Amino acid sequence: MSFWESIKPARRAPVAVTVAVAADQRSLTLTWDDGHIATLSAQHLRQQCPCAECVEEFTGKRVLDPSRVADDMKILEVAPVGNYALTFVFGDAHRTGIFNWSTLRQLG
Numbered sequence: 162m163s164f165w166e167s168i169k170p171a172r173r174a175p176v177a178v179t180v181a182v183a184a185d186q187r188s189l190t191l192t193w194d195d196g197h198i199a200t201l202s203a204q205h206l207r208q209q210c211p212c213a214e215c216v217e218e219f220t221g222k223r224v225l226d227p228s229r230v231a232d233d234m235k236i237l238e239v240a241p242v243g244n245y246a247l248t249f250v251f252g253d254a255h256r257t258g259i260f261n262w263s264t265l266r267q268l269g
């Protein structure tokens with residue numbers, strides 16, 4: 162890589178501009194600033210929770226057994242974390258996961 166390539170700014174990652182929880186609380190629809198729209202189920206989000214309780218910090222191994230996440234999992238609350246992530250309160254009271262934009266984008 163040349164010097165000039167190495168100092169080029171990285172391509173900006175997409176950011177969600179609207180976040181809407183469905184009326185039944187079982188899914189979340191994100192609209193991204195590049196026009197992409199994705200709906201993620203609460204179950205899938207809960208299964209992919211990136212927090213230290215669900216994923217081993219050093220190995221990256223998922224501790225949470227996805228089959229133990231109910232298929233009628235709900236999102237009770239959603240809140241922004243700064244301008245880089247969202248955090249959720251799930252139907253099983255789990256609330257420690259911080260989902261940054263790139264994680265959310267990969268899920269949807």
Ligand SMILES: [Zn+2]
Nearest residue numbers: 210212215258
């Ligand atoms: Zn978690």
